[in-house]
Amino acid sequence: MKKRIIFVDSDRAVLDGLAQILSPLKQDWDMEFVERPEEALARMAERPFDAIVTEVELEGMDGLALLEHVWKQYPRTIRLVLSEDVSDDTSMKAAATVHQYLNKPSDAIALRSILQRALALNGLLNNEMLEQLTSRLDSLPSLPPVYLKVMDELQSRDSSLQRVGKLISEDIGMTAKILQLVNSAFFGVRRRVESPAQAASLLGIDNIRGMMLGVHVFSEFKDGPVNFSADALWSHSISVSAFAKKIAELETDDLKVISDSLTAGMLHDAGKLVLATNLAEDYSIVISRSESGEMTVDAAEHSMFKASHSEVGAYLLGLWGFSQPVVEALAFHHKPEKFMTEAFTPLVAVHAANAIDHHLRRKWMSEKEQGLNRAYLEKLGFADRLPAWLVACRELAEREKEEKEEECEVPA
Secondary structure, eight states: OOEEEEEEOSOHHHHHHHHHHTGGGTTTEEEEEESOHHHHHHHHHHSOOSEEEEOSSOSSSOHHHHHHHHHHHOTTSEEEEEESOOOHHHHHHTTTTOSEEEESSOOHHHHHHHHHHHHHHHHHHTOHHHHHHHHHOSOOOOOOHHHHHHHHHHTSTTOOHHHHHHHHHTSHHHHHHHHHHHTSGGGTOSSOOOSHHHHHHHHOHHHHHHHHHHHHHHHTOOOOOTTOOHHHHHHHHHHHHHHHHHHHHHHOOOHHHHHHHHHHHHHTTHHHHHHHHHSHHHHHHHHHHHHTTSSOHHHHHHHHHSSOHHHHHHHHHHHTTOOHHHHHHHHHSSOGGGSOOSSOOHHHHHHHHHHHHHHHHSTTOOHHHHTOOHHHHHHHTOGGGHHHHHHHHHHHHHHHHHHHHHHHHSOO
8 A cells, every 4th residue: 555645845846846856656655745734734634644744834834833733633644844944943842743854955865765764664663463462551651740841841942951950850769860870880971960950961951851761661660570670671771771872972973863872772672661561471471481592582572462572662652752763773673674774873873782782791692692683784884883882882881880899899
């Protein structure tokens, strides 16, 4: 079945240009091009679209308001902005409603590639098996109230890090956990951080948001299988988050890619918590099969549920309206070859970081047992960067270990 995509722009010349450069895809995509947001909503009411691509500046309703309507009425529709106005302020105001931002004018190949990837991911997360599995779950974690307050503050005209820090401070438990993370050797802050506002100033609000959600998801974990350790998973998630951030810093100066890598690393195994909490008896069998060497965790999950923790975690972040690169990283971190990209992405960072942490914890593991897909990295041109990534991550892990040993030596 053809994928349906609607493009919205007040400039007819832009729409005609898009129609021309995307014309080779008519066999795969059913595309419509409209100038007015009201017309776009009317078309969607007749028959929903798989994706909508809109300019921010439109006549009448602006593009962000349009996407908010789409988000509420058609949550499964992929929402992209194609605009000359992709400022940090615009991105901040629409964090929950926009999956991805594209600069105008956009290269035809890049636009086509991004849409194809987004549609492929949407197909993965909206498959019948995953819907059946999530319908069996008693509950999915919801966004924490303090996170929603922070997002509201960031979208206000006069937002400030001081007020963001004050909001986070209202949740004492979360504040303690975030400060513990920020002050660990893993995240490389050179001086003692005393408040959430200071943490946000030093690490950036996007990184703090990722930490907030990681802390929240793990705090929501209740009773699970007796052979399941949430503490061990939390330790692994912190390591992968720090390693993914470090790897991203070595490969790019794009702050968004770096912060998305940290967030995706922190939450890459969130699906395990969801499954272990809601389907404890079945997940106990998954763990037993994995520990016996009968099959990998991913394979055991597919055998039991017809879906894996990767897809469940991505589904959760999709419900939360996270950016496409973060959701991609969760969905494909065990099988990145199914989602080839042309450049360094959070998926590359998380895939490598996950394998490196497994290696550092159990050095006897083969690359296959670590979950590393070297062929994937070779195709992208990053295989020769693995030694540098390993050295950097090992240094982080050793500094963290030394810091903990020093803390243990301090007399009470």
